[in-house]
Amino acid sequence: MMSGLGQHSSFSTCLFGRQSRGSVCLQATKRAASQTTGRRGSTHVAVKDQPKPAQDLSVVSTVPRPRGVTDGPWDAQDVKAVEEAQQSETSRPGRRQVGQPGALLAQTIQELRKLAEQDGQPAYRGKQLHDGLMKGAQSLDDFSNLPKAWREKMAERGVSPGRSHLLKTVTALDGTRKFLLRLHDDRVVEAVGIPSEEQGKSRLTVCVSSQVGCPMRCTFCATGKGGFARNLAAHEIVDQVMTAQEQFSHRVSNVVFMGMGEPLLNLPNVLKSVAWLNQDLGIGARHMTISTVGVPNAIAKLAQQQLQVTLAVSLHAPDQALRQQLVPSAKAYPLQALMEDSRQFFRATGRRVTFEYTLMAGVNDSTVQAEALAKLLRQYDLCSHVNLIPWNPVDESDFQRPSRNAARAFHSVLQQRGIPCSIRITRGLEAAAACGQLRNDHQKTPMSQLAVV
Numbered sequence: 112m113m114s115g116l117g118q119h120s121s122f123s124t125c126l127f128g129r130q131s132r133g134s135v136c137l138q139a140t141k142r143a144a145s146q147t148t149g150r151r152g153s154t155h156v157a158v159k160d161q162p163k164p165a166q167d168l169s170v171v172s173t174v175p176r177p178r179g180v181t182d183g184p185w186d187a188q189d190v191k192a193v194e195e196a197q198q199s200e201t202s203r204p205g206r207r208q209v210g211q212p213g214a215l216l217a218q219t220i221q222e223l224r225k226l227a228e229q230d231g232q233p234a235y236r237g238k239q240l241h242d243g244l245m246k247g248a249q250s251l252d253d254f255s256n257l258p259k260a261w262r263e264k265m266a267e268r269g270v271s272p273g274r275s276h277l278l279k280t281v282t283a284l285d286g287t288r289k290f291l292l293r294l295h296d297d298r299v300v301e302a303v304g305i306p307s308e309e310q311g312k313s314r315l316t317v318c319v320s321s322q323v324g325c326p327m328r329c330t331f332c333a334t335g336k337g338g339f340a341r342n343l344a345a346h347e348i349v350d351q352v353m354t355a356q357e358q359f360s361h362r363v364s365n366v367v368f369m370g371m372g373e374p375l376l377n378l379p380n381v382l383k384s385v386a387w388l389n390q391d392l393g394i395g396a397r398h399m400t401i402s403t404v405g406v407p408n409a410i411a412k413l414a415q416q417q418l419q420v421t422l423a424v425s426l427h428a429p430d431q432a433l434r435q436q437l438v439p440s441a442k443a444y445p446l447q448a449l450m451e452d453s454r455q456f457f458r459a460t461g462r463r464v465t466f467e468y469t470l471m472a473g474v475n476d477s478t479v480q481a482e483a484l485a486k487l488l489r490q491y492d493l494c495s496h497v498n499l500i501p502w503n504p505v506d507e508s509d510f511q512r513p514s515r516n517a518a519r520a521f522h523s524v525l526q527q528r529g530i531p532c533s534i535r536i537t538r539g540l541e542a543a544a545a546c547g548q549l550r551n552d553h554q555k556t557p558m559s560q561l562a563v564v
């Protein structure tokens with residue numbers, strides 16, 4: 112039933128080369144933009160009734176599915192695509208290079224000191240490099256306190272800050288901003304900044320992408336409808352956070368790996384970025400969340416790191432049969448194994464696992480299914496928080512948003528069974544906390560509703 116249903120949207124279909132009703136191309140919005148502000152081509156626009164234009168592939172990266180990968184059950188082609196994704200990393204010798212060679216961002220002070228010394232410079236120059244990066248250096252010219260001859264030498268061998276090009280900023284009426292970033296190889300990813308107030312403190316949460324595309328094919332996800340291009344390097348993940356911090360002129364307090372991609376398929380680069388964000392940018396590990404639909408053996412590897420990050424598991428179904436329809440990769444990683452690994456993560460780290468559950472009318476929102484979910488969580492002694500996310504219907508999706516009563520009834524059953532839970536119905540991250548859902552939620556926002564800032 113679920114096969115082939117995706118959360119298409121006007122924004123995503125243009126950006127990633129898939130067409131849908133009423134799509135609006137970024138190129139057209141760029142041409143139509145009447146206001147241009149900020150750095151690196153940042154454009155803030157309001158768009159009304161734009162005609163559907165032709166795509167400009169010189170800017171817009173498409174991520175087609177590999178030949179042979181189709182909707183439906185998980186098969187050998189999918190397994191191959193996932194294996195390739197796990198091998199697409201920088202950290203192993205001989206693997207395909209991802210990211211910008213010579214990028215300075217996401218390197219530690221120690222690594223930058225070593226780089227300086229290797230170039231015959233005093234070690235403190237490494238600290239100066241680090242300071243410049245923290246101040247938002249976009250090119251080597253921005254390190255004006257460094258010797259010009261050294262900068263030229265670094266430029267000659269391709270060293271650069273490693274910042275991406277900010278293609279566009281779109282701001283929703285609630286202040287949430289989406290950033291579209293063009294990478295060095297013209298791939299495009301997005302990050303979302305979500306400002307909020309909590310107990311009198313202003314927070315800024317950034318939802319980051321970890322891959323260009325995603326090979327997991329979740330049926331409710333626009334990213335999953337396309338293919339997989341490559342993993343993001345650590346500096347490309349960090350760049351998303353830096354961009355949000357600069358654009359909001361506000362310190363980032365929380366980072367969630369809930370954008371494009373399955374973070375646990377890109378674990379080495381995700382871990383490197385987490386370490387840098389924690390140690391260099393000062394974001395507490397407990398304020399970072401890694402979301403997953405489940406990758407065999409990856410949760411155990413994450414647990415071995417003994418990090419204080421939050422693991423958010425996207426369940427969406429209380430039983431294997433239904434979950435496999437919604438998340439085809441569950442065929443290769445059955446629900447019972449996922450739950451057991453989640454339990455082991457809790458035991459190894461002492462960090463409670465949270466669970467994301469997108470409620471879809473008539474699919475997974477009955478009280479019987481709520482009972483089954485409670486039973487499942489209790490069986491594994493994982494009575495930790497459940498985020499219930501009512502589905503937000505979009506064009507070309509056969510899923511339906513659950514009624515308010517159905518969501519409340521589901522919530523009540525969990526509460527009565529002693530499972531802490533909340534219904535996320537508002538904005539930004541809270542409106543779409545499941546892996547990939549955040550991106551889709553913002554993508555579905557009609558461009559005509561976006562404000563000029």
Ligand code: SF4
Pocket residue numbers: 325326327328329332333334335336370371372373404545546547548
């Ligand atoms: S929901 Fe997450 S894991 Fe699934 S296809 Fe989308 S981005 Fe990939």
